[in-house]
Amino acid sequence: MSSPHLDPDTHGTNFGKVIVTVDLERGDCIIIAPGKGLVGQEIPSRKRFNSLDEIVGAYRTQCQLAACSGKHPNARDMANALKFAGQQLKQNQEAV
Secondary structure (H helix, E strand, O other), X not given: OOXXXXXXXXXXXXXXXXEEEEEOOOOEEEEEEEEEOOOOOEEEEEEEEOOHHHHHHHHHHHHXXXXXXXXXXXXXXXXXXXXXXXXXXHHHHHHO
């Protein structure tokens, strides 16, 4: 089976402007979120999280950033995407 990361439009789950793909076989996820380019234009930023521990750490960070009113507009969506990915991976690991 090919990785869901190869086609995020089909296999991704959206949380606002944030897209997450979860590869249960590899046990990882990729978050695609809007970022700022050199001239201020919005460009997609991709970040891979290779383990459940990395996802949990990033989730905590995004929750803290979301608490800063208005400074990080996509932080809540990123936290929700990371929570979703973590739940998917944990369920898969427990089923094995």
